[in-house]
Amino acid sequence: MASARHGVREAPAGLALLQELLNTRAPMTYGVDLLLDADDAQRWLTEALATWSRASGLPAPTLLISSSDLRSLRRLRSTFENVILAGGSREPAGALPPADVPVSLVPDADGWVRIVPTGRGVRWLASALWAEALLAQQAGLWPRLKLCNNAECRAAFFDTSRNNSGVWHDVSTCGNTANLRAFRERRRLMGGSGAIPPRPTVR
């Protein structure tokens, strides 16, 4: 699974599907972008949808990924990256979300309503992801799905800190690298030429 490659805590229930999509991007210096090759994308999506189906209690269709779907998948990923970065007020939004996304509302005999994705192929996936965004927003979970503050990393993580203040997918790697950079910059500005602290071990 894509999120497991980054060693990040998984978002709860169906929101993990969106986190998975975001984490298909290659981790910093290792691994591959899972949306560059149709076979990689197919393996990833089949497993991600099976997991989503178990979490949501809804059936997932079999989506067959052709090489022409890869571009649509990457565009979908970029759109969600942009809205999450814009929500964190860190960068202006690039690719805008679609004007509307079709879903089905399916009430049961007791009047409880489920939101069910519709459409085919990548459109179905977009419907499922925006439905999960809505559910996460209503549950107050949406602001906790974040992209790592390290621009070279951008791993998607679920922030469980009490005041939702986390900015690194892993404090001991990305957080330390940033602290070291800031330390060196301060030292440079102060004109110091003292010993440079040892490099942290970064995977």
Ligand SMILES: [Zn+2]
């Ligand atoms: Zn990171």
